[in-house]
Amino acid sequence: MNKNPLKIIDQYLERVKVYLPLHSEETLMEIRTHLIEEAENIGDGKMTEGSALMAVERLGDPKNVANEYAGTGAKKGPIPKEYFMPVMRLVVGFVGIIITFAVGAYIVGIFNPSLFSPIPLTTLLVTIGVNVVIIIVIFGIITIFESKSVAEKTMVEEVLSLGVAGFKPKPRSDALGEAVFGVIFAVILLLPQTYLLYSDPFRMLVGIIAVLTFVGAIKGALFFYAGENNLNLVLEAVLSALSIVVAMALINIGWPLDYVWGFSGNEWQLISMAYIESLMDLPITPFDAIWYFIIFIVVLSNTWKIISAAVKVPVYLQEDRGLWWRGRWGQRKKMSDRRLKLRRESQEESRTYVSGSDSVGEN
Amino acid sequence: MSEQSKNVEKELERWAKEVRRGAASLAILALLNKRRAYGYEIVKELEDRTEFLSLEQGTVYPLLRRMEKRDLLTSEWDHEDPAKPKKYYLLSDQGERALAQMSEIWSLLTDEMNEIIMEVPT
Incomplete structure (x- = not known):
């Protein structure tokens, strides 16, 4: 089945984004423009599924691309450099959720002890540790048997990208x-x-x-x-x-x-x-x-x-941003199928790309 | 391929990478001295005009970013085509001074290296 070339590029960028620090939107925008121009160049002025795939392959492995931006060096502590940022985001998110729940439970528990009785700290830590080990084993096994194209997120990346979602700006x-x-x-x-x-x-x-x-x-x-x-x-x-x-x-x-x-x-x-x-x-x-x-x-x-x-x-x-500037807004991820279809149609009307052999130029 | 040839190839690769990294900064500064350009233009110009310096595409952008961080370059976004917003890079005053000094050092280096290499039997 033919794929929209822009979708291939955006899927690839989603992978790069997993390994980049927070607030790397400008970097992603720059890479996106590069990939579109490269794909158009490969396709003699028209972007096709094949040329988009070739463009992302030429740019290279998403982990390496992100790592070049973040700096050089093979490891940061015990973690490979390219995994450092996503793992840190995930850890902050995970600890944040535990603190959030603990604060909520504590405050509600003060006034209504029957709702939340205190859990011993050791029990809590052991439970978290055991669950983390189980998750690592499951993802390890899935990763071994996983086979995906360069534009598709791996299972590990799907999980790591949760850390990105947790800190998205307000739409x-x-x-x-x-x-x-x-x-x-x-x-x-x-x-x-x-x-x-x-x-x-x-x-x-x-x-x-x-x-x-x-x-x-x-x-x-x-x-x-x-x-x-x-x-x-x-x-x-x-x-x-x-x-x-x-x-x-x-x-x-x-x-x-x-x-x-x-x-x-x-x-x-x-x-x-x-x-x-x-x-x-x-x-x-x-x-x-x-x-x-x-x-x-x-x-x-x-x-x-x-x-x-x-x-x-x-x-x-x-980043020396100070106190006030015109910042960013997040985007609502979930969109109804109908709205999604309408949006795609309106996008395709203004800019149509070649998919496979059905050549349609830019409007 | 013998073990010795493999080692030589590896060493060549490592050395080429180091030389390329230093030369690429100078080449980018020199390209931007003529006119402002965005990432893809720089990548293509390096690809078209040089063989040794045609870097892996993914390495040019981080290099531009680092040079911008070091105040050698400034940048401005052009959103004229909303589907392809372009980040144009320009040489800063500091970048201009650095380019002048780096060019001088490069000329000196090439002259000296040529002289030394001339003595190497081929």
Whole structure:
């Protein structure tokens, strides 16, 4: 089956990206242009599947190409140089997830010990060690029998690229969502009709939550306008830390609503949560469990944001980027099949390449 | 191939790599002294104009990046063709001074080396 030549190039670049440091987009863009021009040159002005394959083969093994960029030298500590960056990213991601979960579990566990009982450190470390050994053995066996073209990621690279995905910048659409929904949510929180529903302890905190949500919306707007930069990352980390502190208070006060609005057929009226619980007739109250879960997710996501900022800001400072610049946005990876098809079609309309022997020139 | 020939070939390879690495920096500076150029243009010009210096394609870009880091080159992106954005490299003031001194040293080196090599029986 004929393959889109651009897809071959992009797949190859995905492999190179695995071994490059974070924020190597410019490098990848430069290599991409090189490969397109080389493929066009090989194909006498037209890019074909064959010429794209030849271009990537001429550039060489993705590990070596990335390694040339990162520097020279065979090993960095016990790890081969080309694996150093992806392994470090994966380790940071892995440790970050453990810390994130530990912080979330600790905070929720303080107030509800039945949800998370402490695990002995030695048990935790042994479990992690055993799992790592099992993973290495499985991937070792798969790698031995794996046979892929130069443009396709190997199984090991698939895993190593998880480290890249964990630190991707915020997509612009997400930033816009934060800005718009942050303002809407802050306003709804403070509406008199909503205020009536809250429990007394929650009323004491709702102002703080509304302010945090509103500042979060401003942060979303800054990300939307300027992408990822140190000021936005620090602001996000500070907001996340404050959110965790507020979450500790929130889990202590339990489910925040005493009433909900219900329509009786003629008019809207307040219905007591106690009344709803009595109707449900359950041995335990589900609302507190839902509340603990929500708080747990809030703590997890905010802890990850702090870890991500702690990794990225020093990298940017090392690059002498300062505090504010027009940075990058991430891209949403998952796209519905229909949207993907539409996008491909529109791309192919503006720029058509030769695939196999069906020659079609550039429009 | 005998063991001795293999060793000689290996040594030649190693030596050629070292010479090429130093010469490539000078050649790139000299090419960019005439006009700004982007990576692929530099790769192709080196391929077209030289035999010994036609480097593996993957090694030219890191070399450009290192020279940029050392302030010998500056760069600017051209997004005129959005499908193929080009990073143009230019010689910096520091690069110009380095080129002048490196050219002088290279001329001296070739003269001296030619003289020494002349004494080697072929």
